[in-house]
Amino acid sequence: MSYLTHLECSSCKQIFPSNTLQTFCQECHAPILAIYDLSSAKENLDREEFCHRPSGMWRWHELLPVEHLSNLSSLGEGDTPLLAISNIDSIHGSKNIWVKDESINPTGSFKARGLSAAVSKAQELGLKQLAIPSAGNAGSALAAYASRAGIKSATVMPADTPKAIITECKLYGAEVTLVDGLISDCAMIVEEMTASGEWFSVSTFREPYRLEGKKTMGLELAEQFNWQLPDNIIYPTGGGTGLVGMWKAFKELQLMGWLESSQLPKMISVQSDGCAPVVKAFNSGEDHCEFWQDAKTIASGIRVPSSLADRLILKIIRDSGGTAVAVSDEDMQKAQSEMAKHAGIFPSPEGAATFAALIQLLKAGIIQPDESAVLFATASGVKYI
Numbered sequence: 157m158s159y160l161t162h163l164e165c166s167s168c169k170q171i172f173p174s175n176t177l178q179t180f181c182q183e184c185h186a187p188i189l190a191i192y193d194l195s196s197a198k199e200n201l202d203r204e205e206f207c208h209r210p211s212g213m214w215r216w217h218e219l220l221p222v223e224h225l226s227n228l229s230s231l232g233e234g235d236t237p238l239l240a241i242s243n244i245d246s247i248h249g250s251k252n253i254w255v256k257d258e259s260i261n262p263t264g265s266f267k268a269r270g271l272s273a274a275v276s277k278a279q280e281l282g283l284k285q286l287a288i289p290s291a292g293n294a295g296s297a298l299a300a301y302a303s304r305a306g307i308k309s310a311t312v313m314p315a316d317t318p319k320a321i322i323t324e325c326k327l328y329g330a331e332v333t334l335v336d337g338l339i340s341d342c343a344m345i346v347e348e349m350t351a352s353g354e355w356f357s358v359s360t361f362r363e364p365y366r367l368e369g370k371k372t373m374g375l376e377l378a379e380q381f382n383w384q385l386p387d388n389i390i391y392p393t394g395g396g397t398g399l400v401g402m403w404k405a406f407k408e409l410q411l412m413g414w415l416e417s418s419q420l421p422k423m424i425s426v427q428s429d430g431c432a433p434v435v436k437a438f439n440s441g442e443d444h445c446e447f448w449q450d451a452k453t454i455a456s457g458i459r460v461p462s463s464l465a466d467r468l469i470l471k472i473i474r475d476s477g478g479t480a481v482a483v484s485d486e487d488m489q490k491a492q493s494e495m496a497k498h499a500g501i502f503p504s505p506e507g508a509a510t511f512a513a514l515i516q517l518l519k520a521g522i523i524q525p526d527e528s529a530v531l532f533a534t535a536s537g538v539k540y541i
Contacts, residue, residue: 159192160221163364166468174221177281179362180464187361187465189404190221190368198412203383211235213269213372219408220273221368227280229305231262233272234372238380238530241499244511250518252528254386255501256377258535263324265504265535266373267297270397273369274358275301284308287355289342291394291456292321293535298358299328310355312342317456320539338451340461360395361464367404370397374405377530383409383416387527388478390513392506392534393425393434394460396469403472421530422478425469426513428453429482433462434469438480443467454485455505457535479522487512492537504540507533 163172167186172178178188201218209215213234214225222228239255258266271294278286287310288298295311302309310331313322317334325332335342349355358366378385385406391399403423409415425434431451437444445466453459463469473480483491485505492508495501503511510531517523 157217157225158221158223159194159197159218160190160223161193162191163188164191166465175281177283177356178364179357185464187367187468188364190364192219192408194408194411201412203414207379213272213369213376216372216375219375220372221365222273222276222280224280227276228272229275229279229301230272231268231300231304233261233268235376236260238377239499239501241495241501243498244494250514250523250525250529252526253514254528254530255495255499255533256373256530257501257533258373259503259507259533263293263297263300264539265293265297266370266398266532267294267535268301269369269372270294270366271297271301271358271369274363274366275305275307277365278356278358279305279307283356285310285355286358287312287346287349288358289313289339289346291339291459292317292539293457294360295330295332296321296324296328299325299330302330303328310349312345314338314342314456318540320541338459338461340447360397367397367401370401371405373398373532374402375409377402378406378409378415383414385415385417385419385421386530387421388424388523388529389421390424390426390510390529390531392455392458392509392532393427393469394458394506395463396434396465398532398534399423399425400465400468400472403476420476423473423476424478424513424517425473425480426509427458427480427482428455428488428509429484431459431461432482434466434473435480435482437466437470438473443470445470453505455488455509457504457506458509479517481513481516483509483512483516491515495533496537501533502537503533504535504537507531507535508537
């Protein structure tokens with residue numbers, strides 16, 4: 157059912173089997189990626205066929221890592237709408253703005269995609285207990301998909317995580333631990349939990365399969381743009397799985413010859429000015445990010461002081477001709493209000509950050525008014541009230 161062949165370190169290219177448990181490359185501390193037989197996929201698959209399958213991200217199952225569909229833990233995630241927001245276009249002088257609204261996913265965020273893939277593969281590999289450090293939405297997504305799969309889950313979250321999300325995790329049956337600190341502090345506790353071998357961590361880039369679920373955002377985007385791609389993708393970046401996953405999707409589509417144009421989008425990373433390790437490293441010409449001290453922002457999903465995939469994120473931004481932008485909490489709140497008032501979209505602060513960044517990039521002339529731009533509203537603002 158899948159063209160998955162093996163796993164490969166994103167840095168040293170060491171090969172790992174896909175039918176055994178893998179975390180990240182222990183030699184170079186880099187993420188491990190799922191690799192597919194794209195030559196066979198190109199020969200045997202027809203891109204138009206996918207349009208006629210039942211909706212949801214698992215219609216792409218040949219390009220996803222689960223070998224047997226009986227192992228799927230799915231709640232109908234994926235196939236989110238691509239919405240033109242012409243009312244806002246006219247205000248800021250841009251003619252071609254789109255929002256990919258991930259808030260309609262199960263559990264209200266794009267995290268549903270990654271955790272559906274991770275939990276499904278965990279079930280296929282026989283895992284029974286999964287743990288995650290989370291700023292909120294990843295924790296609730298793990299709890300929901302683990303519940304559906306009959307797998308025990310544990311979520312370690314900052315104590316200031318929105319109460320709605322904490323309650324949600326508990327209702328799904330997760331063990332919830334609250335920490336006076338950041339997601340990096342939560343990650344240390346999860347590492348202690350997994351050291352005994354009792355729990356397995358599905359933390360960002362600590363296993364290869366969450367990335368594959370996020371990849372489906374790129375597959376959908378290509379299909380929604382009739383197998384071409386927009387000029388710019390503006391994405392809120394914490395751990396970076398969404399940005400890396402979409403770029404991986406675009407490269408795989410290129411290799412299968414499914415794209416109508418060789419031009420790939422400029423990948424634009426958006427962070428808060430209270431936690432901007434990627435922006436700082438990009439502007440300084442560095443190939444890695446320093447740990448961001450005393451991270452503060454209302455956008456808890458991008459309050460991530462460091463990412464295991466920092467080198468990969470920076471390389472993708474540069475290879476695509478993109479950039480990295482920091483916005484203030486105040487600008488996020490203004491953007492959130494404007495998107496709700498003029499486009500009927502109530503994004504989380506992270507999603508609103510992409511619109512705040514777009515305004516900044518238009519004013520600076522980095523994005524031209526006639527260029528297309530897709531903003532990712534990664535989660536619903538309702539959870540943050």
